[in-house]
Amino acid sequence: MTDGLDEPRPRRLWPVWTALAVVVLLLTCGLPAVLVLGVLRERGDRAALAPVDAAADDPATRAGRDLADRMAAELDRQSDALLAGDRAGFLAIAEPAAHADLRRRFAALRALKVTTWRAEVTELPTAAPGRAGEWRLLVRYQYCFVVPGCRPSPLLIGTRWRATADRPRLLAVEESTSAETGTRPWEVSDLVVATGARTVVATTPALRGRLPGLLADAEAAATVADRYAPAGEIPDRYRVFYAGRAEWARWYGGGRPKWTGGYAVTVGGGHHEVVLNADGLTPAGQDDLLRHELTHAASLPDRGAPGKATWWLVEGLAEYAGADGQPVDRYGGLAEVRRLVQGGWTGRLDGIVPADDAPADQVAGSYGLGYLAVRHLVDRFGEERVLAFFAAVVRDRIPIGRAAEQVLGEPWPALHDECVDYVRALTS
Structure with missing residues (x-):
């Protein structure tokens, strides 16, 4: 399935669970604390929460689902703003304390030429531990860079909210910390980006001077790597991130062997993102390493080696x-x-x-x-x-x-x- 900017908004994705425990603590909305056990099933144009027994009309269940839908509507507005380049609209759903982080994310994603950005709510919100009146909601984001209609890469991120009488307010966006991929560079770093016909390359402002040479070498390496992709599966763009010392330790979870000069990590959607270690990488060895890592990105399946x-x-x-x-x-x-x-x-x-x-x-x-x-x-x-x-x-x-x-x-x-x-x- 391909996804583009002009496709209709996807439906809410309520997962099918055999049993669900939802703690609804809508203190700010004046509802009591209620524990509801139920299962989720498809109904109509989106899935609905179906309780196991007569709790089908329980007001807490309906309130939890309504809160999730209202959060999803806010995320939809934020996604539209990101794709339109509207930074004020992107920040509008959040409390001021979250703006600095959101401004950095917005700038990095726009620099990477984000073309698809969807926020899919996959479950009901839960009370944030130790934070009275706050809610945590897991959101499945799907994104494309540079190429409209690419097969998007998915990413699960936790968000925190406060429910108010009129509309929920975003308090914070957490870093993704999946064991498979770890945190993406655009979640945590300021980025400068250059884009070519086959590659998009990014680094930090401190290493901006390396971008022209990096892009030239990446473009040349891409023509080699394309030969090793299966028929019909040549990457739409190779994604390359050039990491300074601090970023090397943080991007995608860090923790690589000391001898690693670069690696390719699968991020789903048929994409692998390549990371190069700026420490110790000389211009003379950069082209060889890029051919090596981009060939991984071209030849390896989503599930890796x-x-x-x-x-x-x-x-x-x-x-x-x-x-x-x-x-x-x-x-x-x-x-x-x-x-x-x-x-x-x-x-x-x-x-x-x-x-x-x-x-x-x-x-x-x-x-x-x-x-x-x-x-x-x-x-x-x-x-x-x-x-x-x-x-x-x-x-x-x-x-x-x-x-x-x-x-x-x-x-x-x-x-x-x-x-x-x-x-x-x-x-x-």
């Missing part, structure tokens, strides 16, 4: 793209591969994932091993068949032995040993 056993294949393909057709003997990590191979490597491709605290040369050797294995397969079977093999293993989750037989026509144990022999011959 299968796991450690196929790490060599995922990273090997990205390294192959990063090398961009250069001869094997010019690959920058050959010396590190040699040290790793001669330092007691087990000879198994499925055991080369570097530890989080691994030294830099071991990390480079592990990536290089993956590159050489993929390079051998490409030399043997050609890019098209190797990409089909990659898709079978990484995207379709077909066991590697069966995928090798089906796609490459040969048993995997023999091919694995060929890859190992190739690596050893190059590094002996």
Whole structure:
């Protein structure tokens, strides 16, 4: 399903739960505290709360649903204001204490050329713990950047409100903290942005001077990465965020291994967002890293890579793209591969994932091993068949032995040993 600016407002999304406990404490509206147990079911053009018993007409249940609808209406107005570039309208639903955060979010989203922004209420509000008279509402936002009608990326964010007699007032928007992706850059940072034909790149104002070179390298890398996307699934825009030291520790949850120079994280809707670590990244290495990470964004499925056993294949393909057709003997990590191979490597491709605290040369050797294995397969079977093999293993989750037989026509144990022999011959 595609979504664009001219599509009708989506219906409210009341989830189907087998049982729901809703604590309705509408003190500011003068209603008593009531506990209602019920189930949700579809009815008409939106889902309705259906109680288990005679509480169908309970006033607290209706009040809770009405409050959710009124909050949703405020969020709809705010979404329209964002897309129209109306900052005053975007702030209008909130109390002044929330304006500074909302102004920053508005500026960052507008700089990223937001084209779709929808706020979907997925449940009833609950009393905010320890905050008398306040309510917490989880909101599912869906967004697109640059391209109207893209398949949107979803994001679940908590919001806090105060219910007043006329209309609810937004008090705060929380940071998203999902285990899968963590906090997005535009939630917490001021951003400056540059947009090209295939990429959108963003960084902080302090690193504004890096944007022209970053955009040029990203655009060049995108033309390479496009070759590794499945047919019909080339990203509409590659999203690249260039992180300073503080941002690296905060964006998308931080906590990456010390040796990480960049990563691609899935954000749903068929999109991966790429983050580069400004610390220690030189202009000379930026283009290689961008080709590597954008190839992840192009080739990986929404659910990410299968796991450690196929790490060599995922990273090997990205390294192959990063090398961009250069001869094997010019690959920058050959010396590190040699040290790793001669330092007691087990000879198994499925055991080369570097530890989080691994030294830099071991990390480079592990990536290089993956590159050489993929390079051998490409030399043997050609890019098209190797990409089909990659898709079978990484995207379709077909066991590697069966995928090798089906796609490459040969048993995997023999091919694995060929890859190992190739690596050893190059590094002996």
